[in-house]
Amino acid sequence: MGSESYRLTCVRCGKVFEDLQDRFLLQCDEDHGPSLLRSEYDNKQLTIQREHPGIFRYNQWLPIRRVVDTPVKPAVFKSENLAQRIGLENLWIAFNGYWPERGAAMETCSFKELEALPVCARRPDGMEGILVVSSAGNTGRAFLQTCSRFGIPALIVVPEAALPAMWLTVPKHPNVKLAVLKGDRDYLDAIELADKIAALDGYFPEGGAKNVARRDGMGTVVLAAVEAIGRVPDHYFQAVGSGTGGIAAWEMSRRFRQDGRNGDHKMKLHLVQNVPFAIMSDAWRAGSRDLPLLDEHEAKGLIARLHSGVLSNRKPPYGITGGVYDALTDTDGQMYSVVSEEALLAGWLFESLEGCDLDPAAEVALAGLVRAARQGKVDKSDVVLLNLTGGGKNLLELEETPRPVRPDYVFSSKDYSLNQLEKQLLRSPTKISV
Numbered sequence: 001m002g003s004e005s006y007r008l009t010c011v012r013c014g015k016v017f018e019d020l021q022d023r024f025l026l027q028c029d030e031d032h033g034p035s036l037l038r039s040e041y042d043n044k045q046l047t048i049q050r051e052h053p054g055i056f057r058y059n060q061w062l063p064i065r066r067v068v069d070t071p072v073k074p075a076v077f078k079s080e081n082l083a084q085r086i087g088l089e090n091l092w093i094a095f096n097g098y099w100p101e102r103g104a105a106m107e108t109c110s111f112k113e114l115e116a117l118p119v120c121a122r123r124p125d126g127m128e129g130i131l132v133v134s135s136a137g138n139t140g141r142a143f144l145q146t147c148s149r150f151g152i153p154a155l156i157v158v159p160e161a162a163l164p165a166m167w168l169t170v171p172k173h174p175n176v177k178l179a180v181l182k183g184d185r186d187y188l189d190a191i192e193l194a195d196k197i198a199a200l201d202g203y204f205p206e207g208g209a210k211n212v213a214r215r216d217g218m219g220t221v222v223l224a225a226v227e228a229i230g231r232v233p234d235h236y237f238q239a240v241g242s243g244t245g246g247i248a249a250w251e252m253s254r255r256f257r258q259d260g261r262n263g264d265h266k267m268k269l270h271l272v273q274n275v276p277f278a279i280m281s282d283a284w285r286a287g288s289r290d291l292p293l294l295d296e297h298e299a300k301g302l303i304a305r306l307h308s309g310v311l312s313n314r315k316p317p318y319g320i321t322g323g324v325y326d327a328l329t330d331t332d333g334q335m336y337s338v339v340s341e342e343a344l345l346a347g348w349l350f351e352s353l354e355g356c357d358l359d360p361a362a363e364v365a366l367a368g369l370v371r372a373a374r375q376g377k378v379d380k381s382d383v384v385l386l387n388l389t390g391g392g393k394n395l396l397e398l399e400e401t402p403r404p405v406r407p408d409y410v411f412s413s414k415d416y417s418l419n420q421l422e423k424q425l426l427r428s429p430t431k432i433s434v
């Protein structure tokens with residue numbers, strides 16, 4: 001396992017890179033527009049390593065340098081009650097959260113653990129420096145928990161509005177730090193501040209959608225589904241803020257096309273956003289690769305009214321080569337914009353019919369599926385995969401008391417110079433030591 005079992009290929013120019021030990025490659029070095037790298041695995045046919053209970057059973061299709069011990073993987077099961085209610089015969093749920101009865105062991109109650117684990121497992125051996133991760137909420141919580149569990153130095157940057165979502169079920173490791181950007185700031189502001197910090201000596205960027213380990217980690221939802229169902233689904237539903245999960249699902253379904261055992265079967269993407277901030281839905285419906293131009297103040301006003309605050313990236317990887325637009329185009333996909341009342345109703349429906357609470361983004365995804373089923377966008381007998389990206393907090397709280405995380409650093413502006421940032425990080429309560 002390791003760099004010899006996969007390469008990274010630029011989606012735009014085709015340049016091939018080895019994933020070398022001395023770097024954490026996130027983008028192509030050729031002088032062209034923005035593009036994603038994609039992992040290409042030597043094993044074109046996936047053999048599941050069943051001795052691993054968690055996602056590392058799929059390690060042939062993960063860009064990692066080591067396997068860590070974890071029970072975490074998507075819990076995939078066939079729905080009966082919910083499926084019957086919405087008139088589908090082959091509805092499969094990929095539940096990513098905490099639901100022990102179904103085998104879902106994510107104690108942060110979020111699918112972001114599927115990203116955090118492979119990113120930590122891709123970190124080069126002996127690489128020094130602090131991983132900088134920005135988040136609107138659930139990503140930050142997953143990295144706080146995963147990096148704490150494995151003692152990986154990390155700095156998580158979130159807007160103040162995401163602070164209530166920062167909690168842990170394990171003790172916070174002293175090398176894991178939380179930075180909060182105060183005031184009327186959102187996810188994009190946190191991304192911009194994190195980018196600056198990551199440029200300082202001793203820090204390196206996690207990369208978000210550009211990190212192949214993140215996308216392939218999220219793509220394990222499709223791998224777990226194929227393991228449970230025995231085939232690639234016809235349709236894939238997910239709520240999206242950045243759309244990275246949609247890109248990841250598309251990339252995994254492409255690998256199954258290369259695998260050959262599934263024919264040339266294309267899994268159609270159905271991505272769901274939350275009104276009033278549904279910029280990718282708006283662009284897709286307008287047939288545009290470009291996102292609508294929104295004034296910053298106006299956009300923040302819309303984001304503040306979202307049912308699911310994590311679905312709020314103002315600059316998602318939509319038009320980038322290999323991004324959401326290309327994924328939707330290749331799969332003849334659909335986008336939906338659902339209102340908060342539809343999402344709440346969907347959450348109630350799931351809890352009463354299936355028996356577990358959902359987080360708001362998962363409620364948005366189910367609301368999209370309910371609408372698609374009602375409008376005949378999927379046939380009754382089609383194999384449908386619904387990725388529920390979070391839930392089970394009520395079940396978790398029966399067993400655990402989540403501990404809130406206090407910020408180690410508080411920034412009042414994202415407009416610091418690098419020099420000021422460096423001073424602030426040194427001056428703050430506890431200096432990061434590696």
Ligand SMILES: [Zn+2]
Nearest residue numbers: 010013028030
């Ligand atoms: Zn390139």
